[in-house]
Amino acid sequence: MNNIVMRADDVTFRTSGQTLVDETSLDIEQGSRLAIIGPNGAGKSTLLRMLAGLLRPSSGNVYIEGTPIDRLKPRERARRFAFVGQTDAPDHQLLVEDYVSLGRIPHMGALTRAGDRDIVAEALLRAKVAQFSRRPIGSLSGGERQRVQLARAIAQQPDILFLDxxxxxxxxxxxSELLALVAGLDVTVIAVLHDLPLVAPFATHVAVMHSAQLVAIGTPDETLTPRIVSDVFDLDVLRLRHPSQDRDLMVFEAPEPTTTIQSAQLRRI
Structure with missing residues (x-):
C-alpha cells in the first residue's frame, strides 16, 4: 500500500496554555489500520479528533487526498468519515434500529428508503447486534452499546473510520472479536487503542505518542520494540511463539522493581 489518503502536516493543538499535540506529521495509507498508542495524557485522542475534523489544529493542517479537511462541507465530511467516541450518549429510549439508522442521514436522497433499510440491517448483522434491533439503547450493557455505535458507523459507509x-x-x-470485525471492513481505520496486546494483531501501522509528541511510526514490528516500549510505557516486551498456533505473541510486563527488593533485603539484614 502506498496510496496516501490522509496527511497531517505539523499539526499542533494548544488550549489554556497547554500543548496537547505538538508539531505532529504523519501519512495514512488507503486501506491501512493505524493504531495510535501512548500513555494517558500523551495526546492520542486529541490527535484523533484533529484527523477526524472534530478539532481545528492551532497550527498545521490535515489533508484528505490533498484537500484540507476544513474545506469539506459538513455533509461531505459526514459521508466520508465516521467517528465512534468514548463518550457518545444517545437517548436511552431510542430503539437500536432507529439509532443505527442515523448513520444514513448523510446519504439521504442518494438511495431509496428500502436501500437504506437494507444497509442498516446489514450493519446490525455485521456488528452482531441484530437481536437487539427493537430494544431501547438504555436496556443494553456497555459492551452491547459499543457494538451498536459501531453498527451506526458501518451504516454510514465511510471511507475512513475513526475509533477512540x-x-x-x-x-x-x-x-479481540470487535477488532477482528473492524479489520474485516473495507475501510481505512484510525483507532486509539489502550490495550497493547491488541495492537499487533490488529494494526498495519502504529503511531506512538508521548508527552504530546509523535515519537515513532511504522509497522508493529518497527514500533513495538523493547526500547520504544520501555521508554514510552516503562514496560518490558517479550516475543514468544504461540504454543499451538503458527504465530508470535507479544507479552507486556512491568519490569522487576529491583530497587525496592534490594531495599527490603537490606532492612531484613
Missing part, C-alpha cells in the same frame, strides 16, 4: 478506545467496556474475548 473502541474496546472499552468489553471483556478480553469481545475486545
Amino acid at each position: 478506545e473502541p474496546t472499552n467496556h468489553l471483556d478480553p474475548k469481545a475486545r
